[in-house]
Amino acid sequence: MSAGPGEKLRIDKWLWHARFFKSRTLAAKSVAAGRVRVNRQVVKKANHAIQTGDVLTFPLGPHVRVIEVVALGVRRGPASEARTLYTDLDPPQPKVKPETPPAPAERDPGSGRPTKKERRAVDWLKSWLGLD
Numbered sequence: 001m002s003a004g005p006g007e008k009l010r011i012d013k014w015l016w017h018a019r020f021f022k023s024r025t026l027a028a029k030s031v032a033a034g035r036v037r038v039n040r041q042v043v044k045k046a047n048h049a050i051q052t053g054d055v056l057t058f059p060l061g062p063h064v065r066v067i068e069v070v071a072l073g074v075r076r077g078p079a080s081e082a083r084t085l086y087t088d089l090d091p092p093q094p095k096v097k098p099e100t101p102p103a104p105a106e107r108d109p110g111s112g113r114p115t116k117k118e119r120r121a122v123d124w125l126k127s128w129l130g131l132d
Contacts, residue, residue: 008049009072011036011056017073019082020060035059055089063092 009017012028015036021027028046030036036043037057038050050056056067066089073085105122107114114122126132 006051007072008051010046011038011043011048011050012046014050014069014072014085015056015058017076017082018067018085019076019079020058020065020067030058062095064090065092066090 012024012031015021015027015030016024021030031043031046031048034042034044035058038048038054040055040057050069050072052069052071054069056065056069058065058067067086068089069085070087071085073082076082123132
């Protein structure tokens, strides 16, 4: 399942084996863009070699993942096998959803459509509240 001590593996291959990226190409692009750090050092080459004990930091979706390499994978196996390749040092926190959605704005019945001035005021308020 993992290589012996002192063995190294390309970072893009390991990220793909550990199932952080759907393809090795996506992993390589993320590394080349400078989004991945190994032991606090920015890595920009997909062929950078990593070994057990290295700490990787990279953004994944809305979270920043901090991962310690526990083992080097030989293949891209099932998710249960991929989870044994690393320990998550900072697991992502679940998003807190509001209990109820905000109520829609109310208008008096029979008042018709908003005028251009009223629509601009509503648009300004939405942008000020960050709802756009």
